Amino acid sequence: MTPSLDTRPAFDARPVFDIRGVTKSFGATAVLHGVSLTVPVAGTTVLVGPSGCGKSTLLRLMMGLEGADGGTVTFEGDPVTAGDLALRRRMGYMVQGGGLFPHLTAAGNAALMARFLRWPRDRIAARLAELSALCRFPSDLLSRRPAALSGGQRQRVAIMRALMLDPHVILLDEPFGALDTLVRHDLQDELKALFADLGKTVVLVTHDMTEAAFFADQVVLMRAGRIIQSGPVAALVDTPKDPFVTRFLTAHRPRPDQQTRPDQQTRPDQKAGPDQPTGPDQSRREDGA
Numbered sequence: 001m002t003p004s005l006d007t008r009p010a011f012d013a014r015p016v017f018d019i020r021g022v023t024k025s026f027g028a029t030a031v032l033h034g035v036s037l038t039v040p041v042a043g044t045t046v047l048v049g050p051s052g053c054g055k056s057t058l059l060r061l062m063m064g065l066e067g068a069d070g071g072t073v074t075f076e077g078d079p080v081t082a083g084d085l086a087l088r089r090r091m092g093y094m095v096q097g098g099g100l101f102p103h104l105t106a107a108g109n110a111a112l113m114a115r116f117l118r119w120p121r122d123r124i125a126a127r128l129a130e131l132s133a134l135c136r137f138p139s140d141l142l143s144r145r146p147a148a149l150s151g152g153q154r155q156r157v158a159i160m161r162a163l164m165l166d167p168h169v170i171l172l173d174e175p176f177g178a179l180d181t182l183v184r185h186d187l188q189d190e191l192k193a194l195f196a197d198l199g200k201t202v203v204l205v206t207h208d209m210t211e212a213a214f215f216a217d218q219v220v221l222m223r224a225g226r227i228i229q230s231g232p233v234a235a236l237v238d239t240p241k242d243p244f245v246t247r248f249l250t251a252h253r254p255r256p257d258q259q260t261r262p263d264q265q266t267r268p269d270q271k272a273g274p275d276q277p278t279g280p281d282q283s284r285r286e287d288g289a
């Protein structure tokens with residue numbers, strides 16, 4: 001595995017993100033109601049909940065892509081303020097849907113920030129070669145535009161872009177959203193292994209509880225702008241703090257003849273039969289929001 005460029009000390013007891021009492025409205029619509037959360041170093045924290053509950057908004061606030069109306073967000077001890085580019089260089093972001101620019105090649109997309117920072121050409125080429133290998137993206141496709149890539153290949157380019165500057169944290173918003181089941185399955189496996197190899201802090205947004213259970217060291221279950229419960233999946237299963245926790249978990253459980261707890265599932269796509277509720281539609285129904 002390619003050695004990381006990350007030069008931080010091996011152990012850091014501070015939380016990576018410390019979020020206290022954050023509120024956010026868009027116009028008259030209150031989207032986050034006093035959210036508090038800590039994200040520890042070097043694990044995967046998954047924000048999960050029904051569509052529209054505020055997961056992406058929270059992620060964007062953590063990166064300073066949005067400003068909070070109230071409360072505070074700190075990243076590695078520094079206050080996050082909207083538009084702080086220096087802070088954001090320590091964060092790798094994969095936007096929902098990948099967000100690749102159609103007029104740029106795969107290389108151009110992956111190296112966007114490095115070019116913006118005027119990295120020398122040979123440094124960019126070396127990093128692209130490193131990332132192609134790491135993310136299993138064939139380097140002969142680097143000259144293609146997104147339209148000439150498969151959905152899975154586009155996601156790999158988006159992941160390469162998030163990793164380009166060797167960020168301290170990786171934030172991914174629905175990274176598997178548009179992929180078919182098989183590609184999704186392979187990429188989930190690979191990404192989980194990649195996260196473990198890199199040893200970086202990961203924050204991942206999904207509406208799918210089974211996917212959350214597959215990735216999470218810490219699950220943060222949200223509903224209608226509030227955190228209902230956070231912790232290891234097993235804790236949510238064993239000691240739910242609210243009936244909604246059980247309802248959300250149950251909606252994503254396998255059929256009775258395949259019953260395992262969400263935290264014991266190893267593969268997100270092995271649990272559901274064709275008649276088993278799963279995915280965003282069911283979670284919307286469950287939530288009623």
Ligand SMILES: Nc1ncnc2c1ncn2[C@@H]1O[C@H](COP(=O)(O)OP(=O)(O)OP(=O)(O)O)[C@@H](O)[C@H]1O
Nearest residue numbers: 026031049050051052053054055056057058206207
């Ligand atoms: N820029 C914006 N302007 C106005 N409303 C917004 C904006 N961004 C988000 N919202 C609203 O805030 C609420 C929360 O949106 P958000 O994208 O954070 O939810 P989510 O849980 O990530 O949903 P999904 O899983 O569907 O992406 C939604 O009602 C959304 O319409």
